[in-house]
Amino acid sequence: MSKQKPSLPKGTRDFGPEQMAKRNFILDAIKEVFQQFGFQPLETPSMENLSVLTGKYGDEGDQLLFKILNSGDFLAKTSEKDFQDGAQRLLPKIAEKGLRYDLTVPFARYVVMNQHDITFPFRRYQIQPVWRADRPQKGRYREFYQCDADVVGTDSLICEAEIVLMIEQVFQKLNIQDYTIKINHRKILQGIAESIGAQGKDDSPRDGSPRESDLLVALDKLDKIGLDQVLQELRDRGFTEEALKKLLPVFQLEGDESSRLHHARETLASSEVGKQGISALQQVFSLVHDLGSSGEKLAFDITLARGLSYYTGTIFEVKVNNASMTSSVSGGGRYDNLTGVFGMPGVSGVGISFGVDRLYDVMEDLDLFAKESLTTTQVLLVNFDAESEKHALGLLSQLRGAGLSAEIYPEAAKLKKQFAYADKKGIPYIVVVGAEEIRTQQYGLKDLKTGTQEALPLEAIIQRVKQ
Amino acid sequence: MSKQKPSLPKGTRDFGPEQMAKRNFILDAIKEVFQQFGFQPLETPSMENLSVLTGKYGDEGDQLLFKILNSGDFLAKTSEKDFQDGAQRLLPKIAEKGLRYDLTVPFARYVVMNQHDITFPFRRYQIQPVWRADRPQKGRYREFYQCDADVVGTDSLICEAEIVLMIEQVFQKLNIQDYTIKINHRKILQGIAESIGAQGKDDSPRDGSPRESDLLVALDKLDKIGLDQVLQELRDRGFTEEALKKLLPVFQLEGDESSRLHHARETLASSEVGKQGISALQQVFSLVHDLGSSGEKLAFDITLARGLSYYTGTIFEVKVNNASMTSSVSGGGRYDNLTGVFGMPGVSGVGISFGVDRLYDVMEDLDLFAKESLTTTQVLLVNFDAESEKHALGLLSQLRGAGLSAEIYPEAAKLKKQFAYADKKGIPYIVVVGAEEIRTQQYGLKDLKTGTQEALPLEAIIQRVKQ
Numbered sequence: 001m002s003k004q005k006p007s008l009p010k011g012t013r014d015f016g017p018e019q020m021a022k023r024n025f026i027l028d029a030i031k032e033v034f035q036q037f038g039f040q041p042l043e044t045p046s047m048e049n050l051s052v053l054t055g056k057y058g059d060e061g062d063q064l065l066f067k068i069l070n071s072g073d074f075l076a077k078t079s080e081k082d083f084q085d086g087a088q089r090l091l092p093k094i095a096e097k098g099l100r101y102d103l104t105v106p107f108a109r110y111v112v113m114n115q116h117d118i119t120f121p122f123r124r125y126q127i128q129p130v131w132r133a134d135r136p137q138k139g140r141y142r143e144f145y146q147c148d149a150d151v152v153g154t155d156s157l158i159c160e161a162e163i164v165l166m167i168e169q170v171f172q173k174l175n176i177q178d179y180t181i182k183i184n185h186r187k188i189l190q191g192i193a194e195s196i197g198a199q200g201k202d203d204s205p206r207d208g209s210p211r212e213s214d215l216l217v218a219l220d221k222l223d224k225i226g227l228d229q230v231l232q233e234l235r236d237r238g239f240t241e242e243a244l245k246k247l248l249p250v251f252q253l254e255g256d257e258s259s260r261l262h263h264a265r266e267t268l269a270s271s272e273v274g275k276q277g278i279s280a281l282q283q284v285f286s287l288v289h290d291l292g293s294s295g296e297k298l299a300f301d302i303t304l305a306r307g308l309s310y311y312t313g314t315i316f317e318v319k320v321n322n323a324s325m326t327s328s329v330s331g332g333g334r335y336d337n338l339t340g341v342f343g344m345p346g347v348s349g350v351g352i353s354f355g356v357d358r359l360y361d362v363m364e365d366l367d368l369f370a371k372e373s374l375t376t377t378q379v380l381l382v383n384f385d386a387e388s389e390k391h392a393l394g395l396l397s398q399l400r401g402a403g404l405s406a407e408i409y410p411e412a413a414k415l416k417k418q419f420a421y422a423d424k425k426g427i428p429y430i431v432v433v434g435a436e437e438i439r440t441q442q443y444g445l446k447d448l449k450t451g452t453q454e455a456l457p458l459e460a461i462i463q464r465v466k467q
Numbered sequence: 468m469s470k471q472k473p474s475l476p477k478g479t480r481d482f483g484p485e486q487m488a489k490r491n492f493i494l495d496a497i498k499e500v501f502q503q504f505g506f507q508p509l510e511t512p513s514m515e516n517l518s519v520l521t522g523k524y525g526d527e528g529d530q531l532l533f534k535i536l537n538s539g540d541f542l543a544k545t546s547e548k549d550f551q552d553g554a555q556r557l558l559p560k561i562a563e564k565g566l567r568y569d570l571t572v573p574f575a576r577y578v579v580m581n582q583h584d585i586t587f588p589f590r591r592y593q594i595q596p597v598w599r600a601d602r603p604q605k606g607r608y609r610e611f612y613q614c615d616a617d618v619v620g621t622d623s624l625i626c627e628a629e630i631v632l633m634i635e636q637v638f639q640k641l642n643i644q645d646y647t648i649k650i651n652h653r654k655i656l657q658g659i660a661e662s663i664g665a666q667g668k669d670d671s672p673r674d675g676s677p678r679e680s681d682l683l684v685a686l687d688k689l690d691k692i693g694l695d696q697v698l699q700e701l702r703d704r705g706f707t708e709e710a711l712k713k714l715l716p717v718f719q720l721e722g723d724e725s726s727r728l729h730h731a732r733e734t735l736a737s738s739e740v741g742k743q744g745i746s747a748l749q750q751v752f753s754l755v756h757d758l759g760s761s762g763e764k765l766a767f768d769i770t771l772a773r774g775l776s777y778y779t780g781t782i783f784e785v786k787v788n789n790a791s792m793t794s795s796v797s798g799g800g801r802y803d804n805l806t807g808v809f810g811m812p813g814v815s816g817v818g819i820s821f822g823v824d825r826l827y828d829v830m831e832d833l834d835l836f837a838k839e840s841l842t843t844t845q846v847l848l849v850n851f852d853a854e855s856e857k858h859a860l861g862l863l864s865q866l867r868g869a870g871l872s873a874e875i876y877p878e879a880a881k882l883k884k885q886f887a888y889a890d891k892k893g894i895p896y897i898v899v900v901g902a903e904e905i906r907t908q909q910y911g912l913k914d915l916k917t918g919t920q921e922a923l924p925l926e927a928i929i930q931r932v933k934q
Contacts, residue, residue, distance in 0.1 A: 006519050006576040006809045009564050012512035014577050017591070020508040036867050038844035038874030040892075041487040045479035045610050046513065046566075046596065047533075052473050066514075069534040069562055071600035075554045083550045087542045095536055097476050099513075109473040110481050117483075119891040121877055124484070129513065133538035143512050156877030158860070165864075290857050292864035342473045377505035390757050393625070397632075397759035400503050407505030410588055410623030424586040425507075 011134070011142030017376070022369050023145075026359050027127060029173035030147050033166050034125040039149045042124040044106040046131075047097045054098075056105045056341065064132045066142075067095040099131040103148045104310075104338070104351070111152060112342040120153030139325075145356045152338065152349030157280060160314045160334065161287035163352045164298060167318055167330060170354065171297075175368050178322040179329075181297045184304035184315050185281050186333070188264065189216060191274015192250060192302075195267075196243035210238040219305040223326070227251060250302050257285060257300050264302055284314060312336040316352065323362040330354045378465050379429045380422045381408040382415065392433040395443070395458060402462045422448060429465050478601070478609030484843070489836050490612075493826050494594060496640035497614045500633050501592040506616045509591040511573035513598075514564045521565075523572045523808065531599045533609075534562040566598040570615045571777075571805070571818070578619060579809040587620025606792075612823045619805065619816030624747060627781045627801065628754035630819045631765060634785055634797060637821065638764075642835050645789040646796075648764050651771035651782050652748050653800070655731065656683060658741015659717060659769075662734075663710035677705040686772040690793075694718060717769050724752060724767050731769055751781060779803040783819065790829040797821045845932050846896045847889045848875040849882065859900040862910070862925060869929045889915060896932050 008014065015023060047068060054062055074094045082090045100106055103126045111118060127147045134140055149166065151159045167181055193212040214237040218230050225233075231244055239247075249267050253260040261282055268274030281300060288295045306315045313334030320329055332352035339347045363369055379399055381392045392408050399406035409418045422430050432444035432453075442455040445464060456464065475481065482490060514535060521529055541561045549557045567573055570593045578585060594614045601607055616633065618626045634648055660679035681704040685697050692700075698711055706714075716734050720727040728749055735741030748767060755762045773782045780801030787796055799819035806814045830836055846866055848859045859875050866873035876885045889897050899911035899920075909922040912931060923931065 006579055007516060008512060008580075009514045009516055012514055014512070014581075015508075015510040016577075016581065017507035017509065020510060024508070036870075036872045038872060040484035040843060041482075041491070042484065043482040043487060045475060045481070046598070047476045047479060047610065049474060049476055064538070066538065067536040068566075069536055069558075071531070071533065073554050075550070075557065080547075080550065083542070083547065087540050090542065091536075099535075110483075112473055113475075114481075114483065119888055121888075123874070131513070143514065151877070154877045158856075158875065158877045161860075287860065290860040292861060292868075376507060389625075393628075393754065393757040394759060401759075403503075405503045405505060407590070408625065410618070410621045410625045421586055421588075 009142070011136030011140075013141065013143075021376075022363070023356060023360060025369065026174065026356055026363070027145075027147065030170050030354050031125070031127065033169045033173065034149045036169075037123070037149075037162055037166055039123040039125040039151075042107070042110065042126045043128060044100070044103075044110055044126070046100055046129075048100055048106060048109070050092070050096055050098045052109050052342075053101055053105060057101055061101060064134055065101055066099040066131045066133050067091065068097040068099065069095055070097075100128070101132060102130050103128060103146050103353075104150075107148070107150060108338045108342060111347065112339050112344045115344060118153075121151050121156075121159075122153055123149070123151045125149040139327075139357065139361060141357065147354040147356060148351055150349050150351030152347050155313075155334075155348040157283050157314075158287055159350045160284045161291055163316065163332060163350065164284070164288050164295070165291050165293055166352065167316070168293060168297060170330075171318075174359065174363060176320055176359075176362065176366070179297060179318060179320045180299050182299050182301040182304045182317045182319070183281065183284070184301055185277035186312050186315060187273045187277030187280070188268065188302060189219070189277075189305060191268040191271035191277060192247065194271045194273065196239060196246045198239070210234070210243075214238070216305045216307065219303050220307050222303050253300075253302060257295070257298065258282075260300050260302075261285075264300075280314060306331060306333060309333075310335045310338065313348075314350065320362045320366075323365045325358060325362050325365065327358065328355075329358040329362060376405070376425055377407050377427045378404050379406040379431055379461075380418070380425075380427045381406065382418050382430060382432050383409040383412045384432075384434050385412050388433045388435065388438060391438050392431075395431070395433065398458060399462065399465075402466075404462065404465055419448075429461075431461060476609070478603030478607075480608065480610075488843075489830070490823060490827060492836065493641065493823055493830070494612075494614065497637050497821050497823075498592070498594065500636045500640065501616045503636075504590070504616075504629055504633055506590040506592040506618075509574070509577065509593045510595060511567070511570075511577055511593070513567055513596075515567060515573060515576070517559070517563055517565045519576050519809075520568055520572060524568055528568060531601055532568055533566040533598045533600055534558065535564040535566065536562055537564075567595070568599060569597050570595060570613050570820075571617075574615070574617060575805045575809060578814065579806050579811045582811060585620075588618050588623075588626075589620055590616070590618045592616040606794075606824065606828060608824065614821040614823060615818055617816050617818030619814050622780075622801075622815040624750050624781075625754055626817045627751045628758055630783065630799060630817065631751070631755050631762070632758050632760055633819065634783075635760060635764060637797075638785075641826065641830060643787055643826075643829065643833070646764060646785060646787045647766050649766050649768040649771045649784045649786070650748065650751070651768055652744035653779050653782060654740045654744030654747070655735065655769060656686070656744075656772060658735045658738035658744060659714065661738050661740065663706060663713045665706070677701070677710075681705070683772045683774065686770050687774050689770050720767075720769060724762070724765065725749075727767050727769075728752075731767075747781060773798060773800060776800075777802045777805065780815075781817065787829045787833075790832045792825060792829050792832065794825065795822075796825040796829060843892055844872050844874050844894045846871055846873040846898055846928075847885070847892075847894045848873065849885050849897060849899045850876040850879045851899075851901050852879050855900045855902065855905060858905045859898075862898070862900065865925060866929065866932075869933075871929065871932055886915075896928075898928060 053065055077093045082093055129143050129145050131143050136142060171179055190212055193215045198210045198212050198215055218233040222230050253263050261278055265278045304315060304317055311333035315333035316331055317328045318330035334350040336348050338349055381396055383389050396406055396408050428448055430446040437443045441457055444453055445456050445461050446453045520532055544560045549560055596610050596612050598610050603609060638646055657679055660682045665677045665679050665682055685700040689697050720730050728745055732745045771782060771784055778800035782800035783798055784795045785797035801817040803815050805816055848863055850856050863873055863875050895915055897913040904910045909924055911920050912923050912928050913920040
């Protein structure tokens with residue numbers, strides 16, 4: 001074994017004690033809210049059969065799947081011809097498993113495999129890492145956590161309203177105040193597409209006429225490229241000038257949520273499906289109020305598209321307004337047919353996903369992490385010599401027995417070193433146990449924040465530290 | 468996309484709500500104890516460079532590593548000759564990363580990469596899955612969690628004693644009562660090996676004379692094959708009859724821990740290193756007492772070997788005595804040179820690892836999981852009709868605002884269906900909200916365990932459920 005400088009695979013990270021404490025603060029807030037809303041935890045394996053993963057995320061997604069080499073002699077099933085035919089031909093013979101790409105497809109697989117044991121409507125949450133062979137860049141990693149909550153087996157709009165409430169409560173716990181929950185409905189987009197002449201069916205061969213998906217893809221870029229470029233892209237994709245003229249009022253809705261919804265309904269008057277979408281959103285707004293929220297964070301955004309994903313109903317996206325991060329920190333929506341691809345049609349569901357890494361960056365940016373959030377020892381017992389050590393070990397047990405997190409410096413090192421240890425580890429209190437202290441049973445409690453020291457009996461020390 | 472029956476990769480599992488609740492009960496107990504002893508959390512990436520993993524777990528371990536195919540055109544760096552040369556030649560050109568095999572090597576890598584930022588002694592805990600391409604069988608999985616705690620940067624035996632205390636406290640929290648913490652010291656085994664003529668160095672070429680590792684490997688099988696077969700294996704490995712005669716008293720130590728240690732010291736009188744091992748264990752026993760434990764679960768087992776792992780000092784293993792599971796549920800020990808392989812010599816450390824899956828099986832076996840351990844909703848609001856739903860949504864917010872986990876059945880389904888939902892999900896209370904209840908502001912609280920129903924105002928319902 002040669003000595004080597006070890007390194008991390010690109011796009012991956014270690015999380016040391018400080019980052020872990022901050023990440024756990026975020027994850028605990030999310031978990032608590034999920035549980036309060038009746039969601040139950042689920043975990044699925046990191047590896048899935050490639051037959052489960054492939055074809056669910058589009059061609060690009062398939063490329064980004066991490067594939068796991070079959071164990072043992074992975075060439076056993078291959079021939080020289082496979083090799084000559086290239087990577088894509090060889091792949092299925094040497095790799096049968098891949099790493100989870102998101103939490104949605106594994107959830108759909110779980111629902112299908114356990115459909116006879118699950119009580120529907122099924123509310124599950126899942127907090128686990130996912131892997132994508134994306135090009136690593138700032139804020140984009142190859143391994144990152146997703147935090148998803150979904151309700152499947154009902155199309156009740158109460159679930160949509162509860163998602164709004166959950167977002168509000170998570171952000172309240174995280175003390176993020178200036179944010180917007182954008183909301184739209186896929187049927188509204190479908191109505192717009194219809195009314196501006198996107199007649200091509202997404203699942204039939206292209207015949208030159210623009211499709212609903214052309215509208216979605218272009219709208220999705222609005223934030224990045226602006227209205228003019230979006231219009232140009234729509235032109236390039238085959239929409240007529242007349243169609244674009246019809247589209248313009250859509251970008252010019254004004255007034256509060258309810259009047260904008262009202263105007264949108266007028267604009268879409270000719271589209272039955274569009275009006276259904278508007279009605280659904282109006283109901284969601286009303287249910288949010290019934291649930292006791294002012295709904296002031298909720299913003300109807302008729303241009304919100306959420307890409308080409310499987311959504312069919314309400315869609316959500318959350319942005320923090322006063323952070324340097326401009327991308328969304330949370331998103332979700334309703335889908336009609338999550339499990340259809342695994343042979344179980346007709347299961348409607350709605351879900352929300354929080355991006356831990358992005359929330360982490362936002363909270364750092366806004367300086368929202370509490371200084372005391374570090375998971376650390378509360379009391380360090382100083383180690384003087386063998387005799388005081390013996391006595392200190394007894395005190396240590398009593399401190400821990402009182403529910404405190406405590407440790408003794410394991411060696412009788414120089415005091416300076418022991419104090420520096422406490423300082424660097426963020427330990428707030430040091431207890432000094434020397435011969436005199438043992439005689440009087442009054443131990444020196446040093447508060448490292450204030451620098452003060454007091455001689456106190458153990459009981460009083462426990463009280464002080466617990467405050 | 469063809470419709471397909473989805474399946475799980477062999478050796479992997481889903482954890483549904485009930486299993487998650489039980490697993491979290493175990494993990495939370497372990498985490499709480501780790502934190503109380505001053506350990507801080509660390510997480511490392513699931514993927515490591517193969518250069519970090521390979522050669523650390525022996526040849527067998529290398530075979531069991533899951534390798535990840537390079538992303539993109541994984542054949543780009545290969546030639547036809549590589550393919551003809553076979554899997555082992557091709558491998559390094561198509562796979563540069565592997566999945567974590569344990570938590571120890573990634574920890575060592577972390578320590579080396581962050582050595583200038585870490586405050587030593589460094590106490591970290593790590594609870595993450597690991598992956599091994601083992602043949603799946605009952606109780607052995609290809610993905611499973613490890614829970615490790617290690618202190619590195621000190622050789623103080625206080626750390627060993629604290630590990631004993633941590634084991635005791637974890638088992639107390641889990642309510643596992645009948646268990647044994649076997650303890651031994653690698654120097655004692657080294658002393659035995661010396662005194663019975665194992666002179667071959669483990670790292671020099673075999674010259675026919677038996678080695679210390681021959682003794683370790685044979686001893687490791689004692690539980691499975693019994694003393695006679697172990698002696699036979701030692702004979703086969705080159706130990707003389709005279710040597711085996713010297714070995715026998717080692718298996719016949721009697722009396723309490725202290726007298727067995729005393730006898731062992733006499734048996735090993737000729738071995739300096741052996742006596743060092745005995746002294747170390749005597750000190751650990753004494754420190755365990757200083758820490759306030761009776762040490763009654765601690766058993767000196769001179770035959771405990773813990774395989775060919777990197778241990779150099781004290782070794783531990785925990786078995787539950789009254790469970791059908793006979794393998795150990797926890798184990799660990801001290802190592803002298805964990806980080807040496809990455810170019811950072813002289814870092815001594817000691818660690819303990821808990822096996823969650825095995826603890827889970829033991830607790831199921833002994834029926835130790837609390838019936839109420841399920842993470843679930845506390846109150847379900849029944850959904851009658853649109854009017855009562857609106858009122859119920861307001862109540863729902865108040866229940867949640869009071870800190871309860873609550874939900875409303877999202878549709879006005881048949882009452883039977885809603886009650887069955889509560890029953891299957893293990894929800895203990897149902898609140899009925901009809902026209903009469905809305906008028907009187909007295910809602911029907913049904914206790915599903917007792918079957919009783921009472922009309923109560925919301926405040927009283929909150930109090931009752933909280934009890």
